[in-house]
Amino acid sequence: MxxxxxxxxxxxxLPLAGRADAGPLNVTGLLSWTPDGANFDYSITLTNLATSTDSIQTFWFAWVPGEDFLTTSPLSATPPSGWTSLVTHFPNLPTNGYAIQFKTSTDAIAPGESRVFQFTSPDAPAVVTGHSTFFDHPPIGTSFVYSGQPFQGDSLRFVVASVPxxxxxxxxxxxxxxxxxxxxxxxxxxx
Structure with a gap:
């Protein structure tokens, strides 16, 4: 019960958490986690709401153009089937964090659909759900989605929320x- x-x-x-409303992309992102020894396994449920008019082919977590927000590099990233993942850290400077780029060309998230993206990190939930120590201290969950490949098609900046x-x-x-x-x-x- x-x-x-x-x-x-x-x-x-869920409809209120991590929601961003703008143009042809309308998404929610919800972060949850479980302990895994000294590390944490994180899951992000990304939903392209039925009110969207475009599909999502790129989800770039903890990133905006030129800025990566995760404190340390994820130990691993697991995309959904049909997707790839890449940990980013550019430029490779101590004043920049890390991010995870997930993309597909074969299994876009259509309006009304969701996908689960996962990663493992040594960073505790209080760190991953907090504000970045880099740049102007945005929420670490600040992310981008694109209707095409990175930097192509419609885009939307939003914040992935955490499950209470x-x-x-x-x-x-x-x-x-x-x-x-x-x-x-x-x-x-x-x-």
């Missing part, structure tokens, strides 16, 4: 009815 409630709550939050911790989510689900009741009482008193 707890798993169902948690899954339903996360599903309800189960404890925080449960507290929010418990507190929500109480907060709604309090707001209703205040409205009645004001009226």
């Amino acid at each position: 707890r798993t169902f409630i948690l899954a339903a709550a996360v599903a309800a939050l 911790e189960p404890t925080s989510l449960a507290l929010g689900l418990i507190a929500a009815p109480a907060l709604a009741a309090l707001a209703l009482r205040r409205r009645r008193r004001a009226g």
Whole structure:
């Protein structure tokens, strides 16, 4: 029962998490993780919303043109079937971070579809979900998607959001009815 409630709550939050609305691409990105010894296995569910008019062929995580945001190089990156991955670090300077470029020419994410992208990192979730130590400290999850190959077609900058911790989510689900009741009482008193 707890798993169902948690899954339903996360599903309800998904349309709001990591969402970017602009032009022909309309996406959400949701980051989750599990411990793997001293490292962490991260999964990003990238959804091309049904309101998009273009498919996605490139997803560049923790990157905007000329800036990479991950603190350390991922130990590995696992793309979905039909996709490739490449860890980027250009220019190769200590003042630049790392990013992961995922791309395909055969299995684009059509409007209404999702794909799961994975990577393993020594960086803890607090680091990966925080702000980059590089540039002007943007959220590390700041990313780009392209309707074509990198730098081709329509593009969209957005931030991959993180799944709330189960404890925080449960507290929010418990507190929500109480907060709604309090707001209703205040409205009645004001009226």
